[in-house]
Amino acid sequence: MGPRAGHGVSTDDDLATFAGTGGAASVRVAAYLREQILRGHLAPGERIRQEEVxxxxxxxxxxxxxxxxxxxxxxxxxxxxxxxxRVPRLSRHEVEVVYKMRERLEPLALLESLPLLDDDAHARLADVQRRIEDNDDLDRFLELDREFHLGTYSGCHIDPLNAMVTRLWNSTQHYRRAFVTLGGRDRMWVVNSEHRLILDAVVRRDGADAERFLRGHIRRTRIELGHHPAVFGEEG
Amino acid sequence: MGPRAGHGVSTDDDLATFAGTGGAASVRVAAYLREQILRGHLAPGERIRQEEVxxxxxxxxxxxxxxxxxxxxxxxxxxxxxxxxRVPRLSRHEVEVVYKMRERLEPLALLESLPLLDDDAHARLADVQRRIEDNDDLDRFLELDREFHLGTYSGCHIDPLNAMVTRLWNSTQHYRRAFVTLGGRDRMWVVNSEHRLILDAVVRRDGADAERFLRGHIRRTRIELGHHPAVFGEEG
DNA sequence: GGGGTAGATTTCGGATCCAATCAGTGCCAC
DNA sequence: GTGGCACTGATTGGATCCGAAATCTACCCC
Structure with a gap:
């Protein structure tokens, strides 16, 4: 085990997070580990020992x-x-395929969700997007970006579809973080304008536009991400 | 619990299936239950009690x-x-959405798999298709149909993609069975000609055609299936 | 000095026991 | 007669203990 900060030590934070959540213990443990992974405290390839947790x-x-x-x-x-x-480690090609899956699945999720999003939902999404634009912290950006996209699918309560989209986001979270951290910052205004286009189409309930803009948004992200060798630990 | 045959009684078949497989016990139990569900011995909505198993x-x-x-x-x-x-019970709309997901994801799987399928794989697929056409048993048809489609994706060893496609097949297996059993028989020649078209495109390594034919194949199946209320237990 | 093997340690997998929760039932009050 | 409540049986969730497999290490042989 590497000498990474905050590892191997039971911080108060850990226990607070754990105790704070109600429900069955296994559910709480899952919530704790989920957060650890999504926040990047457990890296791909890293082993998770049951006893330690x-x-x-x-x-x-x-x-x-x-x-x-x-x-x-x-x-x-x-x-x-x-x-x-272990936390799965994806190859460059696998990450690329996951993004291609997202290109196809998320427009469907948006299409199914679109007619069910009311004014209230639109307002919430606009608010999230405002917070993205006001934000200057990279970690916070990841959270808000996720909230924006998954929020646009929240109208559709089809479990199989939402679960799969969430799964795709989960499995690439680490690579998205690496990408944003390394140099994606310059791209943020592009991301924001694309979000605006998507949000507009959503509010107008224009399915074709929403689908098109979203697909393009994911596609461009995939291509940009593919140009960053360091994201995949290939910088040697 | 209903008086369905082969339920609540430990048949020799069960134990043979169980003991026959090697590996860890949990893996064997999973294999056993997986087969029970896919073969339709456990219906959607049915509860699975740990102790009984x-x-x-x-x-x-x-x-x-x-x-x-x-x-x-x-x-x-x-x-x-x-x-x-429990075995999940999907609503009509959920099944429809799963099929829409398949329409988008499986062509991608085929596209990724296409360049990696060699002559040997082509021969195996042609053989499966021949067996489908020679076959007259509905349960066997389900197995072979699954083998054909998943076989066309077998070249691509991208775990996230294959796992998801398999998951989609799993979750609709029961509804496919109900459909085939109820009246899909008349449609079989359509299915077979569509399979032939797909297989041809695969052998020619024509990605665009393969994708198009496959998408159409799934789409038509979805539409046909949607016309059968009984598949969803709505015949009352 | 390097590679391979045998032993020791670590970690995971499974069995059994106990506690917590849920569903179905019957009783009582209104 | 009906609605609500407490009780009981059934079933899942969690803890502890033991066995099995894998990894690591040290040693020996080449």
């Missing part, structure tokens, strides 16, 4: 095992018998 | 719990805290 959260290993299985369903961990769980 | 397979409840989580990741079961696992 259990000890840190004051639970036994069993709910940790259950939690890891739940996360597996969300694309956040992977499992190998007798070898344990 | 454990007893039937001669294992403890723990590997059953793990297996249920694995199946959850494959879209074959769903879980509610303190209420246990």
């Amino acid at each position: 259990a000890e840190r959260l004051g639970a036994s290993r069993l709910p940790v095992r259950e939690a890891l299985r739940m996360l597996e369903a969300e694309g956040l961990t992977e499992h190998e018998p007798h070898k344990g769980a | 454990a007893e039937r397979l001669g294992a403890s409840r723990l590997p059953v719990r793990e297996a249920l989580r694995m199946l959850e990741a494959e879209g074959l079961t769903e879980h509610e805290p303190h209420k246990g696992a």
Whole structure:
């Protein structure tokens, strides 16, 4: 284990996050690990030892095992018998394919969601977009960007579709972070104008435009991301 | 629990299937349940009690719990805290959306797989298609149809993509069975000619045609399926 | 000095026991 | 007669203990 900060030590933060959430222990453990992974505190390829997590959260290993299985369903961990769980590491090609999947699936999600988004939802989305533009922190940007996109699909309560889109976001979260951190900052105004176009189409309930703009938005992100070798740890 | 045949009784078949597979117990339990669900022995909405499965397979409840989580990741079961696992029941609209997802995702899978399928793979696919045309059993048709389609994607070893496509097939397996059983038989020659078109395009390595034919194939199936109320238990 | 193997340690997988929660039932009051 | 409540049986969730597999290490042989 590397000497990364905040690792191997049970901070008060950890326990607060854990205890703060109600419900079954396995669900709470899952929520804790989910946040750790999405926030980038656990990197792709990193192993997750059941005992360590259990000890840190004051639970036994069993709910940790259950939690890891739940996360597996969300694309956040992977499992190998007798070898344990890790955060999946995607190859450059795999990340690219996930983005291609997003190009096809998310416009569908938006299309299905579009007629069900009311004025209230539109206002919330506009607010999120305003906060993105006012924001200057990269980590916060990742959160808000996710909130914006998944928010535009929130009208459609089709479980299989939403679950899959969320899964795609989950599995590429780390690479998105690396991309934004490394040099995506210059691209932010492009992202914002594209968001504006999408939001406009959503408010107008123009399905064809919404679909087109969203597809283009994801496609351009994929291409830009593909040009950054460092995102995939290929800078050597 | 209904008086359905082969339910609640540990047949020799069950144990043979279970013991026959190697590997960890949870993996074997998962394989057993997976087959039960895909073969239609467990219907959507049906509850799966851990103890019953454990007893039937001669294992403890723990590997059953793990297996249920694995199946959850494959879209074959769903879980509610303190209420246990069930086979998911999809609404008409949900099934339709899953088919729309397939319309978008599977052509991508085929496109990614296309350049990697060699002559050997082509021969195997042609053989499967021949067996579909020679076949007269509806259950066998379901198996072979699945083998054909998933086989065309087998060249692409991108885990996220293949896993998702498989998941989509899993979650609609029951509705496909109901459809085929009820009246899809007349449509079989259509299915077969469409398969031939797809196979041809695959062999010619014509991505555009393959994608187009496949999308149309899934789309037509979705529309036909939508016309059968009984598939969704709406015949009252 | 390098590679391979055997032992020790670590970590995961499974069994059993106990606690928590839910559903169905019957009783009582209104 | 109906609605609500408490109780009981059934079922899942969690803890602890034990066994099995993999990894790491140290040692020996080449």
